[in-house]
Amino acid sequence: MSSELSKTDAAAQSARLDPARLPGHVAIIMDGNGRWAKQRLLNRVRGHEKGAETVRTIVTTSREIGISTLTLYAFSTENWQRSTLEVSALMLLLKKFLESEKPVMMENDIRLNAIGQIERLPDDVRNVLSAVMAATAGNQGMRLNLALSYGGRAEITRMTRAIAEKTASGALDPSSITEDMIASYLYTRDIPDPDLLIRTSGEMRISNFLLWQIAYAELYFTSTLWPDFSREEYLNILRAYQQRERRFGAA
Numbered sequence: 020m021s022s023e024l025s026k027t028d029a030a031a032q033s034a035r036l037d038p039a040r041l042p043g044h045v046a047i048i049m050d051g052n053g054r055w056a057k058q059r060l061l062n063r064v065r066g067h068e069k070g071a072e073t074v075r076t077i078v079t080t081s082r083e084i085g086i087s088t089l090t091l092y093a094f095s096t097e098n099w100q101r102s103t104l105e106v107s108a109l110m111l112l113l114k115k116f117l118e119s120e121k122p123v124m125m126e127n128d129i130r131l132n133a134i135g136q137i138e139r140l141p142d143d144v145r146n147v148l149s150a151v152m153a154a155t156a157g158n159q160g161m162r163l164n165l166a167l168s169y170g171g172r173a174e175i176t177r178m179t180r181a182i183a184e185k186t187a188s189g190a191l192d193p194s195s196i197t198e199d200m201i202a203s204y205l206y207t208r209d210i211p212d213p214d215l216l217i218r219t220s221g222e223m224r225i226s227n228f229l230l231w232q233i234a235y236a237e238l239y240f241t242s243t244l245w246p247d248f249s250r251e252e253y254l255n256i257l258r259a260y261q262q263r264e265r266r267f268g269a270a
Contacts, residue, residue, distance in 0.1 A: 035254075035258065036084060036254065036257055036258060036261065037261055038084075038085055040261045041084065041085055041086060041257065041261075042086065042213075042214035042215040042237075042257070042260055043086075043087045043088060043211055043214055044086075044087065044088040044089075044090065044210070044211050044212065044213045044214050044215075045081065045086055045088070045089050045090070045213065045214070045215045045216075045217065046089075046090040046091075046092070046213040046215070046216045046217070046228070046229055046232075046233065046236070047077070047089070047090070047091050047092065047216075047217045047218070047219070048092045048216070048217070048218040048219070048225075048226060048228055049070060049073070049074070049091055049092060049093070049219060049245045049248075050218060050219050050220035050222055050226075050244075050245055051066075051070075051219050051220030051221075051243075051244030051245040051246065051247075052066035052067045052069070052070040052244070052245055052246060053066050054066075054220065054244055055069065055070075055244040055245070055246040055247065056069075058244075063105060064105070064108040064112070066246060067108065067109060067112055068112060069246035070245045070246045071112060071116050072246070073245055073246055073247075073248050074091065074116070075120065075123070076249070076250055077089070077091075077248070077250070077253055078120075078123075078129070078163060079123070079127065080250045080253055080254070081161060082127045082128075082129055082160060082161045084254075084257075086161060087161060087162065087211075088161070088162045088164065088210060088211065089161065089162070089163050089164070090134075090163075090164040090165075090166060090210075090213065090229070091163070091164070091165055091166065092166045092169065092226075092228050093113070093165045093166055093167055094109060094113070094135075094166070094167050094168055094169070095166075095168070095169060095170055095226070095227060095228075096135075096136065096168055096169065096170030096173050096227070097170065097227070098168075099139070099168070110140070110141050110144050113144055113167070114143060114144045114147050117131075117144075117147045117148055117151050118147060118151075120151075121151045121154060121155070124151070124155050124158065124163070125154065125155065125158070127160060127161070128158045128159060128160030128161070129155060129158055129160055129161045129162075129163050130155045130156060130157075130158040130159065130160075130161070130162045130163065131148075131151050131152050131155045131163050131165070132152065132162055132163065132164045132165070132210075133148055133152065133164070133165050133166075133167050134164055134165075134166050134167070134169055134174075134206035134207060135166050135167045135168045135169030135170075135174075135206065136167075136168040136169070136170075136173065137167060137168065139168045140167060140168060148167075162210070164207075164210065166228070166229075169206070169228075170227045171225075171227045171228055171229055171230030171231070172227055172230065174205055174206055174230075174231075175205075175230060175231060177204075178201060178204040178205055181204050182196065182200075182201070182204060201231070202231070205231060205232070207229070207232055212232045212233070212234070212235070212236065213229060213232055213233055213236045214236060214237065214260075214265075215236060215237045215239065215256075215257075215260050216228075216229070216233050216236045216237070216238050216239070217239045217240075217241070217253075217256060218238075218239075218240050218241070219241050219243050219244060219245045219248050220241075220242070220243070220244050220245060221240070221241070221242035222240070223240045235265070235267050237260055237263055237265065239256050239259065239260070241256070
């Protein structure tokens, strides 16, 4: 374990990062695949394919420098409204990504987790997802969360309904409801809140992502489209994060 830590420290130092001030949890809204493809007169699916390559880069970089948790907004509840052709292509790409990245996750001690309405995914995708999650369950180097068929409002609605049902049945006293209890009913119940939220493509909105969890996250918006988002830009953002003073509402 000590050699693993020394590798992490060395990687962080080489990137001119302070290992002691790294965000424990980074969340990313990966936006811009479609625009990247359109700018190059390519099919939107090609943009998603190029975006998957960026995912690999950012995941391995995160593991290398010592990020404990990385959450990627891969497919939202609203994305189901896209054309049947694009949704089918995205599901196929997701399945291929999971299959191809399983050895990488095993080699790098990465545990895969998924949050969202997983039951809405096609059976074949869900089966591969479950298999990779089971295979990587014992890995402890980093947790990779894929937000799939995820929506922050849907998550909060789901939580509210569950707590209301317990209250109505008499199993829960309303006066005992706390922030910690609410958090325990979310998809992220065993995951620390994000310290840093990054959004690519120049859009400056949250887009229904981790609405409860990012209450005190540092926000960073970049105009770079996701397929062009590089290791170096990611490291630059982490350096910028380390220059911020986090007060959590204190004076």
